[in-house]
Amino acid sequence: MRYSALSLAWNAATGHRFWKPAWRDAEPKPAYDVVIVGGGGHGLATAFYLAKNHGVRRIAVVEKGWIGNGSVGRNTTIIRSNYLHPANTRFYEFSMKLWEGLEQALNYNVMVSQRSILNVFHSDAQRDAYARRGNAMRIAGVDAELLDTDGVRKRYPFFDFDNARFPIRGGLLQPRGGTVRHDAVAWGYARAASDLGVDIIQNAEVVGIDIQGGRAVAVETTRGRITADRIGISVAGHTSHVAAMAGLVLPIESHVIQAFVTEAVKPLISGVVTFGAGHFYISQSDKGGLVFGGDIDGYGSYAGRGNLPVAEDVAEGGMALMPAIGRLRILRNWGGVVDMTPDGSPFIDLTPVQNLYLNGGWNYGGFKATPAAGWTFAHLLATGQSHELAAAYRLDRHATGRVIDENGQGAQPNLH
Numbered sequence: 001m002r003y004s005a006l007s008l009a010w011n012a013a014t015g016h017r018f019w020k021p022a023w024r025d026a027e028p029k030p031a032y033d034v035v036i037v038g039g040g041g042h043g044l045a046t047a048f049y050l051a052k053n054h055g056v057r058r059i060a061v062v063e064k065g066w067i068g069n070g071s072v073g074r075n076t077t078i079i080r081s082n083y084l085h086p087a088n089t090r091f092y093e094f095s096m097k098l099w100e101g102l103e104q105a106l107n108y109n110v111m112v113s114q115r116s117i118l119n120v121f122h123s124d125a126q127r128d129a130y131a132r133r134g135n136a137m138r139i140a141g142v143d144a145e146l147l148d149t150d151g152v153r154k155r156y157p158f159f160d161f162d163n164a165r166f167p168i169r170g171g172l173l174q175p176r177g178g179t180v181r182h183d184a185v186a187w188g189y190a191r192a193a194s195d196l197g198v199d200i201i202q203n204a205e206v207v208g209i210d211i212q213g214g215r216a217v218a219v220e221t222t223r224g225r226i227t228a229d230r231i232g233i234s235v236a237g238h239t240s241h242v243a244a245m246a247g248l249v250l251p252i253e254s255h256v257i258q259a260f261v262t263e264a265v266k267p268l269i270s271g272v273v274t275f276g277a278g279h280f281y282i283s284q285s286d287k288g289g290l291v292f293g294g295d296i297d298g299y300g301s302y303a304g305r306g307n308l309p310v311a312e313d314v315a316e317g318g319m320a321l322m323p324a325i326g327r328l329r330i331l332r333n334w335g336g337v338v339d340m341t342p343d344g345s346p347f348i349d350l351t352p353v354q355n356l357y358l359n360g361g362w363n364y365g366g367f368k369a370t371p372a373a374g375w376t377f378a379h380l381l382a383t384g385q386s387h388e389l390a391a392a393y394r395l396d397r398h399a400t401g402r403v404i405d406e407n408g409q410g411a412q413p414n415l416h
């Protein structure tokens with residue numbers, strides 16, 4: 001059923017009795033052309049673009065839980081394309097353009113809200129670094145504006161501009177950055193993929209990958225064996241675990257990262273803001289809660305919640321930026337598992353096992369990449385060739401020295 005004003009009116013007039021489920025909860029078939037392991041945003045987007053852009057018809061997405069249970073439904077919903085490295089700028093700007101047309105492409109309201117993102121800076125050296133990043137963005141055709149202190153004050157008069165340690169000297173603004181309703185992205189892609197014939201198989205954990213003569217030929221799941229011509233791994237925080245089923249050891253660590261939401265208040269923060277002297281970022285949800293987060297917990301984990309030292313660190317960042325936040329109560333807090341790489345950039349590539357493909361290593365920021373990751377991973381699965389926009393996200397780049405260290409931080413996952 002196509003969603004439209006007409007269908008809304010008709011369903012309202014008939015007592016909402018005839019809405020159909022948004023997607024088919026499919027039973028596994030014995031064989032497919034492509035099996036995608038992982039029904040997060042990336043796996044579902046990949047399935048959608050495989051069917052839509054490449055005409056592949058026999059596709060299964062195999063998900064161990066339910067659609068939306070992973071990081072796609074746990075993240076803090078920020079989208080942006082304010083990168084410095086050309087490989088990243090091009091990729092994330094492509095993603096931004098896909099976000100801008102996504103609701104029409106999916107016929108689904110994913111609540112894309114381009115409310116802006118502001119990176120606040122606190123010193124002359126930091127201003128220079130942000131000016132450089134802003135210039136790189138503009139050269140690549142991405143929107144960027146450098147604000148001085150007054151420019152920031154106009155938007156956020158309640159920030160602590162004269163903080164003794166971290167005075168606010170200005171900020172780098174990307175007006176087209178913003179937020180998207182995270183779980184709606186999973187639902188929207190699931191619905192659109194299902195409409196194109198993709199089987200979405202929930203509650204089916206992949207527990208083994210069958211390799212014969214160097215080729216991946218099937219996945220063993222808790223709902224039976226499924227053979228496939230091509231298998232794509234897209235399991236985010238569980239990437240190294242699933243890749244190990246094929247004998248692969250990847251430069252990826254799984255860490256927990258937390259999110260926090262306060263009680264609802266009237267509109268206060270119009271865009272997304274990041275603090276520049278620590279890891280703290282914040283926005284306000286449409287329901288009024290302030291949504292914020294910071295660093296990963298810093299130890300390997302698959303837990304759905306984190307620990308107090310990071311909660312304290314995040315709260316300190318919030319207090320330094322806007323002391324008024326101390327008067328609000330945190331209502332909810334949870335964790336999600338992220339797949340951290342040494343240089344902070346992802347992988348979309350072939351693996352040494354034939355017919356086995358990988359999309360992973362998204363660190364802090366894979367949500368904003370969802371449309372572009374799906375688009376380019378689908379291209380790789382359909383053609384066997386890297387899409388030009390993802391060609392730098394090679395699995396062997398740490399061996400060849402072609403790392404994409406966006407922040408120039410070296411091999412320390414939490415700093416990317």
Ligand SMILES: Cc1cc2nc3c(=O)[nH]c(=O)nc-3n(C[C@H](O)[C@H](O)[C@H](O)COP(=O)(O)OP(=O)(O)OC[C@H]3O[C@@H](n4cnc5c(N)ncnc54)[C@H](O)[C@@H]3O)c2cc1C
Nearest residue numbers: 038040041042064070071072075076078206336366367368
């Ligand atoms: C608290 C938090 C805040 C974040 N904030 C942002 C943000 O503001 N902006 C941003 O860009 N990014 C953010 N991220 C990162 C972003 O959410 C992730 O990078 C992205 O969602 C990962 O891709 P995905 O949606 O496909 O992952 P997931 O939704 O985790 O999908 C992977 C799926 O694979 C499934 N799976 C795992 N193992 C198996 C198996 N063996 N068999 C079958 N299925 C399996 C899982 O159940 C899961 O559903 C945040 C993450 C967290 C946790």
